[in-house]
Amino acid sequence: MDLAPRLNLMNWLVGQGLTGLPENDLIRGFCERCRTAGLDVSRASVFIDTLHPIFEGRGFRWNDTQTNESDMFEYRSTSEGEAAQNWRRSIFYYMLESGVGELEVDFADRASLDFSLIDELAANGHRHLVAFVHRFGEAGTLGQMDSVYSYWVTRRPGGFGELGLSALRDLVPLLGLAIKSGAQVEIARTLGRVYLGRDASEQVLRGRISRGVTERIAAVLWFSDLRGSTAISESITPGEIIPFLNDYAQASIDAIHDAGGDVLKLIGDGVLAMFSGDDMSGARRAALQAEHQFRKNLITLNARRAKERLPITSAYLGLHVGEVYYGNIGSEDRLDFTVVGPAVNEVSRIASMCRSIDRDLLASAEFRSGLDATGRRYLVSTGRYALRGIGRAQDLYTLDPDIASSEPVTGSYERYLEN
Known part of the structure; x- marks a missing residue:
């Protein structure tokens, strides 16, 4: 040349x-x-x-x-x-x-x-x-x-x-x-x-890195954590703890991402995520799709771990809807791109109530009311509860038990999620 x-x-x-x-x-x-x-x-x-x-x-x-x-x-x-x-x-x-x-x-x-x-x-x-x-x-x-x-x-x-x-x-x-x-x-x-999540990463890479720059958005919030994780962590060797947490985090994160949600933060065994967009009814349904897939992922994961003689568990999940501030929060040299606001605290408290009333899923009235009539029929009331640190009592809902026990209802619910 x-x-x-x-x-x-x-x-x-x-x-x-x-x-x-x-x-x-x-x-x-x-x-x-x-x-x-x-x-x-x-x-x-x-x-x-x-x-x-x-x-x-x-x-x-x-x-x-x-x-x-x-x-x-x-x-x-x-x-x-x-x-x-x-x-x-x-x-x-x-x-x-x-x-x-x-x-x-x-x-x-x-x-x-x-x-x-x-x-x-x-x-x-x-x-x-x-x-x-x-x-x-x-x-x-x-x-x-x-x-x-x-x-x-x-x-x-x-x-x-x-x-x-x-x-x-x-x-x-x-x-x-x-x-x-x-x-x-x-x-x-x-x-x-x-490390930031898919949407937060895109926001940061587009230049939204200034401290205090946030936007107010409506979002469906997801907070899940593992049932009995503290006792399990104390019963296994230190070298088994991280694989245990990774297995169950993968099960939830895959389900959230597949349904179009964004994982915002991993807090020990807890996962904070959101579903947002112009169609909030669609965002609610996407959260239910993710929850349904999450349970399927847990069944597959638990079968594999049981075969390997490893400890297994399930998860508690809270779903809520509210306005949050989404953006950069922190100090001048250490920022976190996340969501803050009363709704974030509420979804965490809702998830915590799962232990008290022995339910795998609890959703707020705000979450249920924004679903269409068909979707609302699949969520049944568990009662009204005072949440720790929240100034007002909340009506909480869970999935109709027939979804798990009746094949026709299961099929109907899955068809609803797919539409």
Whole structure:
């Protein structure tokens, strides 16, 4: 590749990196432009570690022919099992262990090599590979994200040649910088979703980070906690407590998210969430959908834990509706994006009443009254109660017991939730 097209491609990489072109489009555009400029890339793969509760990193592929491979992939931990074995056979593991940042492989000499993928690449007509590991400095490292890894393959009989290798040495670091920039944006989004919740994260990333900036909204509020969690925690080993809490948090959070709700806070074994929108009747029904799925999740979870001889439990849940302040609350250097207001205190107290009157679910009169006539029929009164710290007594409701005991009523209720 001559100097002029090389400079043009550098400028393109900088521009697309600044505009935030998705990484798979970036790789594809880069490879296609390389080929147009005379650099015969036939396959490329670029990957980078990340900060994510499930995945260790993300990678991107490009091929000069149609394949069944996806152009983007995510990978889990490479520290154990088959993934660890594959990683130790990779060219990048060898490079890290050897302390080299660039390595060429002529497939004609592959018999002496034990790298994964080499035989497969050669069988598909590729002739020559060059791999790069571009390391970050200490200030540029985030967790395990300390390098960009890439390999480049050609079908050209003579390989990339010195001119092609020179072009890749100039261009791949710029590509790596653009990939790293995209990865950092994705990390920010991931950390926001994981630690703030989905909607709160979007609010913060759109710039709503000023202290005291809140909005007053109407919301359906959910507060759940586990039945007998203190006694269970005292009866198991310290190493079992976190898996226990994680299992049951997953059951509730999955149900809330599937129904369109937002989890605002995890408080020990408690979950505070909300359902909001212009259609508050729909938000109420979404909360009931989440509650119904939550109970199903608990049945599946408890069956699995019982089989593993682990302690099982169920959950108490309170549902309420009210106006809350939603936004940034805290000090100048430690803010929380959450909801506050009397309704938040009330939903917590409603959930606490479940223990006293032995009900898994209690909903306020405000919650029930906003449902349509069909929905109101599925909630039956449990009486009127004074809630601790709340100035007025509340009428509380629970699901009609026939929903659990009668198949026709169960089917009718599930059809109502689906509509």
